[in-house]
Amino acid sequence: MASPQPVSKRQKTTKEDTPYELIYWPGLPGRGEHIRLAFEECNISYIDTAQDPKAMDIVLSQISQSNQGDALNPPICAPPILKHGSLIINQTPNILLYLGPKLGLVPTAEEDDVGLYHVNQLALTALDGLSNEPHDVHHPVAVGSYYEDQKVEAKRKAGDYLENRLPKFLGYFERVLGGEASRGGEWLYGGRLTYADLVLFQCLDGIKHAFPNAMKRIQTEGKFQKVFELHERVRERPNIKNYLASERRQDYGMGIYRHYPELDEE
Amino acid sequence: MASPQPVSKRQKTTKEDTPYELIYWPGLPGRGEHIRLAFEECNISYIDTAQDPKAMDIVLSQISQSNQGDALNPPICAPPILKHGSLIINQTPNILLYLGPKLGLVPTAEEDDVGLYHVNQLALTALDGLSNEPHDVHHPVAVGSYYEDQKVEAKRKAGDYLENRLPKFLGYFERVLGGEASRGGEWLYGGRLTYADLVLFQCLDGIKHAFPNAMKRIQTEGKFQKVFELHERVRERPNIKNYLASERRQDYGMGIYRHYPELDEE
Numbered sequence: 001m002a003s004p005q006p007v008s009k010r011q012k013t014t015k016e017d018t019p020y021e022l023i024y025w026p027g028l029p030g031r032g033e034h035i036r037l038a039f040e041e042c043n044i045s046y047i048d049t050a051q052d053p054k055a056m057d058i059v060l061s062q063i064s065q066s067n068q069g070d071a072l073n074p075p076i077c078a079p080p081i082l083k084h085g086s087l088i089i090n091q092t093p094n095i096l097l098y099l100g101p102k103l104g105l106v107p108t109a110e111e112d113d114v115g116l117y118h119v120n121q122l123a124l125t126a127l128d129g130l131s132n133e134p135h136d137v138h139h140p141v142a143v144g145s146y147y148e149d150q151k152v153e154a155k156r157k158a159g160d161y162l163e164n165r166l167p168k169f170l171g172y173f174e175r176v177l178g179g180e181a182s183r184g185g186e187w188l189y190g191g192r193l194t195y196a197d198l199v200l201f202q203c204l205d206g207i208k209h210a211f212p213n214a215m216k217r218i219q220t221e222g223k224f225q226k227v228f229e230l231h232e233r234v235r236e237r238p239n240i241k242n243y244l245a246s247e248r249r250q251d252y253g254m255g256i257y258r259h260y261p262e263l264d265e266e
Numbered sequence: 267m268a269s270p271q272p273v274s275k276r277q278k279t280t281k282e283d284t285p286y287e288l289i290y291w292p293g294l295p296g297r298g299e300h301i302r303l304a305f306e307e308c309n310i311s312y313i314d315t316a317q318d319p320k321a322m323d324i325v326l327s328q329i330s331q332s333n334q335g336d337a338l339n340p341p342i343c344a345p346p347i348l349k350h351g352s353l354i355i356n357q358t359p360n361i362l363l364y365l366g367p368k369l370g371l372v373p374t375a376e377e378d379d380v381g382l383y384h385v386n387q388l389a390l391t392a393l394d395g396l397s398n399e400p401h402d403v404h405h406p407v408a409v410g411s412y413y414e415d416q417k418v419e420a421k422r423k424a425g426d427y428l429e430n431r432l433p434k435f436l437g438y439f440e441r442v443l444g445g446e447a448s449r450g451g452e453w454l455y456g457g458r459l460t461y462a463d464l465v466l467f468q469c470l471d472g473i474k475h476a477f478p479n480a481m482k483r484i485q486t487e488g489k490f491q492k493v494f495e496l497h498e499r500v501r502e503r504p505n506i507k508n509y510l511a512s513e514r515r516q517d518y519g520m521g522i523y524r525h526y527p528e529l530d531e532e
Contacts, residue, residue, distance in 0.1 A: 068445035142426035160408035179334035
């Protein structure tokens with residue numbers, strides 16, 4: 001019987017050594033930021049094609065009408081995209097689901113065999129109400145048209161978002177943090193940081209950028225204190241703090257979270 | 267050493283015998299329909315609280331501000347909700363992710379260790395572009411307000427959806443079906459029915475209900491033939507066919523997919 005290979009050699013043949021490649025639009029954090037934060041928190045090196053001079057072409061070749069994927073991978077509809085060895089996948093929550101166990105950003109199956117579903121649920125809900133909906137605020141009528149062509153509708157939608165939808169979702173996460181399954185209310189699930197916390201952090205950060213006055217009022221009112229504390233807690237994680245201060249962290253710009261003063265409260 | 271228990275007895279103690287309970291709004295297929303179709307295709311019995319006289323109360327008690335979940339489960343933001351033993355989860359793609367391996371609606375991990383991510387990706391994309399976006403067509407400005415108060419904006423959004431967004435997503439799934447990873451173009455992934463096919467079926471079915479004229483034109487033009495054939499193929503599955511003809515299948519009504527003739531093409 002052959003003796004087992006030394007660990008160092010065995011590891012070289014596993015997927016653990018395969019580099020992670022994030023394919024995303026250049027020039028804004030966007031949905032790619034949720035993937036970056038997972039890597040940054042865990043101090044995992046990754047290739048970020050947004051930093052490549054040919055960043056646009058790299059994305060466009062993936063989503064091109066003539067790209068039908070390959071024998072292993074269906075084609076891609078939109079970035080963010082993760083390449084890991086021969087695997088190519090997209091959809092933000094799907095990439096996080098794949099990375100979660102690999103980066104230790106979810107409970108292990110041995111600790112908690114349904115933790116992955118709870119974390120996925122929390123991430124999906126944050127992305128729905130605190131990322132997709134804020135995007136729709138400035139593009140309520142046509143994603144492909146200019147903001148300037150739907151300003152009136154955007155103003156109406158911003159009012160509804162800040163009055164009804166944003167408090168609904170902040171209230172949901174305050175409930176989560178007040179619940180027993182959070183194990184103490186510091187993190188969303190299981191008494192430890194998961195990728196759902198990173199997603200919620202990024203969403204809150206973006207909304208603070210887009211609607212600073214409204215968020216200041218809401219924070220002052222004190223109804224969602226645990227949620228704002230979680231934002232602060234993630235921001236102070238050493239690796240996240242370093243990242244946010246680095247050049248790798250991009251400005252918000254013309255992405256999901258846009259600061260149009262006329263859409264914010266006065 | 268004790269001898270192993272007989273299989274029939276062992277099975278009684280596993281989760282396989284635990285009944286599945288779908289908690290959803292009464293009176294419309296909605297997002298709950300994606301869960302129903304998974305059960306129906308696999309001929310799995312399930313409790314559907316939409317059929318319960320207290321259906322509304324059952325949903326409302328789950329999403330109530332005072333419900334913070336329990337020691338195992340974070341609280342719930344919105345239905346559909348799945349109860350399975352002590353587990354309570356929500357978010358349509360999350361429930362399907364949980365059910366997929368249990369119902370045999372994804373490749374097994376032994377056959378294909380990344381199949382789950384590809385199927386999840388396809389389901390997420392169908393839900394984004396062919397369920398959430400059609401919903402936003404009739405509620406572009408405020409989810410909580412009446413359609414009648416946003417009819418003008420809805421008409422603009424319908425035009426954009428039918429001209430730009432719908433063809434984009436139909437084109438994506440046509441690319442998927444033309445790609446090698448579909449293994450023949452009958453099903454979206456791996457040459458076999460997965461829950462992504464059921465999701466795509468339901469989305470197409472809803473869009474045909476909402477925009478019959480536009481969908482007739484698009485089908486006649488023949489650019490997305492494989493997509494329309496997949497819709498037909500799922501509809502003709504024996505269990506699905508029986509289900510669609512049964513009283514369990516509800517009318518579309520005032521849900522995600524609404525037929526407002528003024529939003530359709532002439």
